[in-house]
Amino acid sequence: MAITDDVRLGTRPPARDRLIPKERYLSREFLDLEFDRLWSRVWQLACLTSDVASPGSYYEYTIGDQSILVVRDSEERLRAYHNVCQHRGRRLRTGCGQATALQCRYHGWTWGLDGRLRHVPERDQFCPFDDADAALADCRVDTWGPFVFVNPDPLADPLADHLGALPDHLAPYRLDRQYKWSSRSTVVRANWKNTLDAFQEAYHARTIHPESVSFVNYVGNTIELIGDHSVLKVPFGEPDRLLDDAPPFDETLDSMEWTLAAFGEDTTMVGVLRAMGPDGDATIRDRVLPLIKGGMAQFGIDVSDLSDEQLTDDWEFFVFPNVEIHCFSYGSWVLRSRPDGRDPEATIFDMWYLHRVPEGAELPAPAAHEVVPEGESCGAVMDQDFANLPVQQHGMHSPGFKGLRLSSYESRIGHMHDVLDRYLGLAEGER
Numbered sequence: 001m002a003i004t005d006d007v008r009l010g011t012r013p014p015a016r017d018r019l020i021p022k023e024r025y026l027s028r029e030f031l032d033l034e035f036d037r038l039w040s041r042v043w044q045l046a047c048l049t050s051d052v053a054s055p056g057s058y059y060e061y062t063i064g065d066q067s068i069l070v071v072r073d074s075e076e077r078l079r080a081y082h083n084v085c086q087h088r089g090r091r092l093r094t095g096c097g098q099a100t101a102l103q104c105r106y107h108g109w110t111w112g113l114d115g116r117l118r119h120v121p122e123r124d125q126f127c128p129f130d131d132a133d134a135a136l137a138d139c140r141v142d143t144w145g146p147f148v149f150v151n152p153d154p155l156a157d158p159l160a161d162h163l164g165a166l167p168d169h170l171a172p173y174r175l176d177r178q179y180k181w182s183s184r185s186t187v188v189r190a191n192w193k194n195t196l197d198a199f200q201e202a203y204h205a206r207t208i209h210p211e212s213v214s215f216v217n218y219v220g221n222t223i224e225l226i227g228d229h230s231v232l233k234v235p236f237g238e239p240d241r242l243l244d245d246a247p248p249f250d251e252t253l254d255s256m257e258w259t260l261a262a263f264g265e266d267t268t269m270v271g272v273l274r275a276m277g278p279d280g281d282a283t284i285r286d287r288v289l290p291l292i293k294g295g296m297a298q299f300g301i302d303v304s305d306l307s308d309e310q311l312t313d314d315w316e317f318f319v320f321p322n323v324e325i326h327c328f329s330y331g332s333w334v335l336r337s338r339p340d341g342r343d344p345e346a347t348i349f350d351m352w353y354l355h356r357v358p359e360g361a362e363l364p365a366p367a368a369h370e371v372v373p374e375g376e377s378c379g380a381v382m383d384q385d386f387a388n389l390p391v392q393q394h395g396m397h398s399p400g401f402k403g404l405r406l407s408s409y410e411s412r413i414g415h416m417h418d419v420l421d422r423y424l425g426l427a428e429g430e431r
Contacts, residue, residue, distance in 0.1 A: 237285025
């Protein structure tokens, strides 16, 4: 079936009228500026509340060469500390686990879960000092739904101010009724913004993810800016408008099945569509909607707050500075990009996959975290992105490349840089 002009085009902010300098993606000096003025004072997603659900549970969040420890204390309050011993500077904990106290494994100095100094071996050999002067250094901590955020800046505005209207946009998805069934991270040899940018736009998908063009309309993308954040709405179940002819029905279903399987998602719906067979000019999108509604009802999951578009499409929410939440009727994918140490050309990329649970059911415990060795598979679709990004990063060093030239499809990237400039204190002439 030929794709006609009545396929929806979507709406987006206009294309950017100036380049984004490539040095922002290459320079150690620019990364140092980000650490000094962004990461030291911005709210950032550390973990899920389920990762620190019980008293004594802790979770280490790292950003660059900094480490913050999120702790659930004995009274079930969330706390966050700079993860460092006040004696000689050793990190107190790595990873996640359970503890009744925080003891340094170097000399045995010990703090309670409330951050107060509890014990110093042979304290009489030190000059006198007050316990309060050696307490663990606090970080700000707050929650939004299932997410735990931290901020090293004690003078930062509240998390609610940082998020603005974003929680209202995401409320219908009931993120609080989703559990983390898979958790992975890997290292990508590219700047953290380059890695993030690949998930801020779908313009690349025709070439990097060609399997998807038969069932995703990339021309129909809609972008909405939400304060410092944004959302990209990607229509599902209709072919890309730039295709001359839609592939055969079975070929389209093969591509859908391959893509869903690449993320470990259930492909039952594809099997149902295959059994139903083609239906004249009806799109897969038209046929998927009642299947989703019926399937959710069968499993006791209430999706009545979601619009038809939210039920069928991929709504990709960006939470400044470094998180993408892809929202679907059945769950969400939370993707986080962080600088790896102080290397401007290396990123730790985190992938958390969440599923909705039936109303009234207890949320399962979160999956154990898996570190995928660099270069090993994170799923076929993610592998396509991760294979491309180091090549792009290397290409940016060319003297023939001056900076990023962005289309309206990539307007979220330009918006992110504008917000970043505010944190960095850069005027337009300094960008």
